[in-house]
Amino acid sequence: MDIQTDDNGRSRCGWCGTDASYRDYHDEEWGRPTADDQRLFEKVCLEGFQCGLSWLTILRRREGFRKAFHDFDIDAVAAMTADDVKRLVLDKSIIRHRGKIEATIHNAGRAAEMRQSEGSLAAFFWSYEPAGSQPIHSHADVPAITDQSQAMSGELKRRGWKFVGPTTCYAFMQSIGIVNDHLTGCDDHGRVEQLRENFVRP
Known part of the structure; x- marks a missing residue:
C-alpha cells in the first residue's frame, strides 16, 4: 500500500502501517531536517x-x-x-x-x-544533498x-x-531530511518540503 488514510482523514506513507510508535516516527521525525x-x-x-x-x-x-x-x-x-x-x-x-x-x-x-x-x-x-530531486509518487x-x-x-x-x-x-x-521521500500523497510531504526550504544548511 502506497498511501494509507486513518479514521481522521490523515494520509501517510504506507510503510508505517498501523503501529502507533511507527506512525509517530513517520509523523514527527522521519524526513525532518536536522x-x-x-x-x-x-x-x-x-x-x-x-x-x-x-x-x-x-x-x-x-x-x-x-x-x-x-x-x-x-x-x-x-x-x-x-x-x-x-x-x-x-x-x-x-x-x-x-x-x-x-x-x-x-x-x-x-x-x-x-x-x-x-x-x-x-x-x-549535508554536503551530499542532491542538487534537486523529483517528487516520489509511489514506493516503487x-x-x-x-x-x-x-x-x-x-x-x-x-x-x-x-x-x-x-x-x-x-x-x-x-x-x-537530506532528501524528502514522503510520497506526494502523504500529508507530510508538503510539511517536510517546507521545513527543508527553511532549513539552514551547515
Missing part, C-alpha cells in the same frame, strides 16, 4: 544496526540503545571499552550483535575526527541507493567507518 551532530550520529549508528532487520525492530529498542550508548554522545561512546562490549552483547534491550556494537564505538572515534576536520558531522553529511519509485549515497558510503569507508554501505547511507539520508 543539523544536530548527536542526533546525526545516533541515526547513522541505528541505521547500521538496522541492516538485515526492520526499522520497527530498531525503533522499539531505541531507548535501550540510547541508554547503552550514552544517548549517542560521541565522546562518551568513543571512550567505551572492550568491557562495555562484553556487557552490551548480553543486553536484551538492544540488538546484541557484537560486530555492530564494536562498530558503533569505533565509528564514534571516526566521528570525533570528522568534527575536527569538517567542523561538524552536519557539514559533512523510491531508490535503494543513489549516486550521492554511494559517494557518502565510499568516503565514510575511506575514513574508516563501518556498517555504512550505500543502502544504509541512503536510508540515513531519507531519515534526516
